[in-house]
Amino acid sequence: MEQALVAEAQEAPRAGDLVFDRLYRSNRDDVYAYVASLLRDGPAAEEVTAAAFERAYRKRNRFDPERGDPRAWLFGIARNAALDELRRRGRQAELTAEPAALDSFTPSEGAERSERRLAVSAALARLAPGERELIALKFFAGLENREIARVLDISESNTGTKLHRAMTKLREACDGNA
C-alpha cells in the first residue's frame, strides 16, 4: 500500500505536478513521529510538522525526482525544520521517546512489557544524538535505508552500517539497564 502511494507520488514530480495530497496523507503521522522524537515537545512537534508540510507544499514544484524520492525529500525538509527549531531553542537535541508515549503504557500491557519498554527508552536516551536520529528515522518514521541515506546525505551502505552499530549499542544499553 505504502509502496503504491510512494510510486504514485514519484510519478507526479516527473509529470511536473507532485501529488502532494497523497504524499501528505501517507506520511503525516511518520513525519510527526520523527519530529516529535527530535524535539521531545508535543506542541513544538505539531508546529514544526505543520511548518514542514507547508514548506514542502510551497516547494513542491521545485522537487527534483532525480535527487531522491518524495518521502526522502519530505523528511529532509522536516529534518531541517526540526533542527532549525532546535537551533532557535539553543539546546541540544535529545532523541528519546516522547514522554507522552511512555504515558500511554497501560497496565493491561503487562508489567514486564512496560518495564522492558522503559528500559529501551532509557537505553535510547543514552545513545549519541546521531544514532538516536537514525533509529527514529528507521523505526519511528519507517523509512527504508535508501531513504534514510538520502535524508542524511550519506551512502546507503554507510546507513546500514551505522544503523547496525546503533542497534547493537541500543541492545547493549538495554543489557546494561537489565
Place this chain on the structure above:
Amino acid sequence: METPRDDQLIADLKALRATPRPEFAAELDERAAAGFPRRSHWRWTPFERLRAVQPRKLLIPAGGLAVVAIAIATAIAVSSNSGSTSESSGLLGLTNQVGSAPQAQPATPLHFEAEAEEVAPGSETHASSAAGAAGSTGHAASPVQGFNSSFNARNRAVERNAELVLGADPADVADDSSEVFEAVHAHDGIVMRSSTREGGAGVAAARFELLIPSAKLSDELAALSAIDEVRSRHEATDDITAPTVRTGELLQDSKARIDSLLAQLEGAETESEREAVEEELTAERRHRARLRGQLAHLERRADYSRVLVRIETGASESSSGGAWSIDDALGDAGHILAVAAAVAVVALAILGPIAVVALLAWLTHRAWVRRERRRVLS
C-alpha cells in the same frame, strides 16, 4: 529482565513511536485540503519567504522590471542627449548645452582661429577691424589698477564663450546681419570679424566673431537669438582665476623688486655698482611690462566673452533635407540601441558585484546553517 530479541526490540521501539493528537491531525488535514494557507504565527523568515517563491515566478517580474528600467533609462538618456548631440558637429565641441548657465562648468574655450568658415573670398564683404563699442576700449584700464576689478562677485575670473547658429532665408541674411551689428552695439560689444555671403539657399551665409562684455553676455545672446531661428546655441566657460591671481602676484613681486632696486640705485656709491643695478632694473622693468601685458590679456578674457554667430541658410546641418528618411530611422535606431546597450552595461556593472556579494552571502549563510544543524545533533 531479559535482553530483548531483535524483533522484540524493534517492536518495543515502534511502540515508543509518538502519534499526533487527533485534533492536530484533523486541523492539519484541513490545512492540507486548503492548500496550506500561511499561518501568521509560523515563523517564516524573509529569506525563507523569498526562497519559497518559485524561481520562474520571480524571474518573470524581475526580467520585466529590468527591461522597463533599461527602457526608461534609455529614453531619458536619448532625450537628454538629443538637444546637444544633434549639434555636436558645432565648432569646438563645447560641453555646455543650449540654454545652460554659463558658469555651470569650465569647458574648452572657444577660439575663433580654429573655425574654418567656408566663405568664398570673391563674393564676401570682409570687415576685420573692430566696429562700434566705443566705450569698450576704456575698459582696458591699468593692469595693476584693474587687477581686482577683473574678478566677479565671487572673486573668480571666468572666461566665457558662446556659439550661436541662426537659420535664415537667403533674402533675410543681410537684414539679420544688420540686426547682429545693432545688437552688438546695443550691448557695448565689439565685432572682431564679420563676413557675409549672398546667394541662394545653402550659399548665403554670414559669420561674426564678437567680443561682448561678460556682464552683458546673457542679454546679448537673448538679443541675437531673437533675430532669427536659433538652430543651435552653445555656451562654455573656462575658469582662469588661477593664472590671473598668479600673474597679479608676480606683478606685485616685480613692483617690490623694482622699488628695492631703486633704493639700491640711490645708495650706489660707485659707477660700476650703479651700472649693475641699472641693468638689473631694466631687466626687471621689462619683466614687469610683460606681466602687465599678460594680466591685461587675462582680464580682457574675463571681461569680454567671445561669441561666434553664424547665419545659415538652407537645411540644418543636422538634418538631410528636412524629411525623415530611412537613413535617419536607421541612425536613430542604432543610436537608441547603442544607448540601451550602454545602459545595460552600466546596469550590469552595478548589479554584477551586488549579485556576486549576494551569492557569497547566500552561500555563507547556507554553509553556516548546515554547520549549525550538524552542531545541533553533535
